[in-house]
Amino acid sequence: MIQFRAVLTAFASLAAIGASAALPPATAVAAPAKAPDWNRRIVATPEGGWLIGNPAAPVKLIEYASYTCPHCAHFMAEGMPIVRRDYIATGKVSLEFRQFALNPIDLTEGMLVRCTATPAAAVALGEKMFADQQAILDRAPDEATGERLSATPPAQLHTALAQAMKLDEWATKNGLPAPRVKACLADLSLRDRIVAIRGKAIESYDIQGTPSFVLNGKALEKTFNWQALEPQLKAAVAGK
Structure with a gap:
């Protein structure tokens, strides 16, 4: 004779298993969206520059600089790390670099x-x-x-200058294939593009020297270093 208590115990165990099997699977919790690394977002612009950061940033900074300008090199060493860390990384500021060539060496480097x-x-x-x-x-x-x-013909000038300064060797040591360096130095369309950027800078913003900065479409006066730029940049971000 089957004992009633044993049947109840067995039934209860089966019911528990059935109830457990009927539970819906646990819903996976979606991982939070990763914030964009805006410093790695770099695109060419129609104006001939390179834009670093959020293209929809409410504060837009343009830097006109010359590769032979010591003040530009100083800004790159002193101010650029802070601009990248405290401004571009937040997505609130984008920086567009545009070359403002001052001499044939500048053109060759560009x-x-x-x-x-x-x-x-x-x-x-x-x-x-x-x-x-x-x-x-x-x-x-x-x-x-x-x-x-x-006295060198224009088509050979930048090649000759690069060889005289060993810029061609410097370029290959920094990752450019030698055949590409040779071809680019003879490509006067590259030079003409750089010259056009300079002309447009003078026409649009009356840029005369480097570095020069344009903040949200307005050329900044007497702003040639990080100490002069920072308070204006900070105020622009605070106003957005």
Whole structure:
């Protein structure tokens, strides 16, 4: 004879198993969306520059700079790390770098920067130029060499200047294939693009020297270093 208590116990165990099996699977908790790394977002702009950061940032900063300008190199070393860390990284500020060429060396360096495969590579090579600026300029042609180079036909000028300053060797050491360096230095369309950026800067903002900054469409007066730029940038962010 089956004992009634044993049946009840067995039934209760089966019911518990059935109830457990009938429970819906646990809902997976979605991981929080990862914030964009705006410092890694670099694109070429129609104006010929490279924009770093959130393209929809409410505060838009443009820097006009020359690769041979010591004040530009100083800003790159002193101010740029703070701009990247405290402003671009938040998504509230974007920075567009535009070259403002001052001389044939500038043009030659800019042509090499435009040899790179991506906007991010262009920005990285430009920053390396600023870091190595003094060593590069230490190899600038003397007066006699400069006169000889001035007689060089335009199509060969930048190749000859790069060879005289060993800029072609510097470029290959910093990742540009030698055949590409040779081709880019002979490509006068790259030079013409840089010259056009300078002309547009003068026309649009009356830029006369470097570094110069444009903040939300307005050229900043007497702003040539990080100490002068920072309070204006901070105020612009606070106002948004």
